Amino acid sequence: xxxxxxxxxxxxxxxxxxxxxxxxxxxxxxxxxxxxxxxxxxxxxxxxxxxxxxxxxxxxxxxxxxxxxxxxxxxxxxxxxxxxxxxxxxxxxxxxxxxxxxxxxxx
Numbered sequence: 001x002x003x004x005x006x007x008x009x010x011x012x013x014x015x016x017x018x019x020x021x022x023x024x025x026x027x028x029x030x031x032x033x034x035x036x037x038x039x040x041x042x043x044x045x046x047x048x049x050x051x052x053x054x055x056x057x058x059x060x061x062x063x064x065x066x067x068x069x070x071x072x073x074x075x076x077x078x079x080x081x082x083x084x085x086x087x088x089x090x091x092x093x094x095x096x097x098x099x100x101x102x103x104x105x106x107x
Contacts, residue, residue, distance in 0.1 A: 006091070006099040007057035009033070014055070020074040026065040032056055032075065046087065047104055054083075055091070057100040069101055083107045 014033035021027070033055040054075065061067050075083045083105040093099045 001093055003057065003059055003093065003097065003099050006093060007059045010055055010057050015078060018076045019069065020076070021066055021070065022072060022074060028064050030056055030060040048106070051086065051104055051106050054103045054105050055100060056103065058098050069103055075105060081107055
């Protein structure tokens with residue numbers, strides 16, 4: 001699997017969301033795959049009730065205002081629900097190539 005295949009999985013399982021960096025007020029749209037797409041027990045080990053997991057592709061951040069998600073970034077879904085990124089874990093593929101990020105989010 002390569003980064004393009006990883007992104008195609010997320011596109012099929014995900015939805016368009018807006019990611020906002022509060023410190024700069026910059027935002028753009030990305031695909032975020034929801035819980036159950038790629039499970040990560042270590043990321044969810046510190047989860048509280050109502051925490052969820054979102055997965056992003058590195059390809060969606062290429063050429064954007066910022067090149068990776070940060071803790072504290074805000075995610076708004078199509079329903080207008082806003083989440084905060086609480087924890088981030090990089091997702092690597094073959095030869096340790098960065099494919100994206102798994103994030104624990106809190107609404």
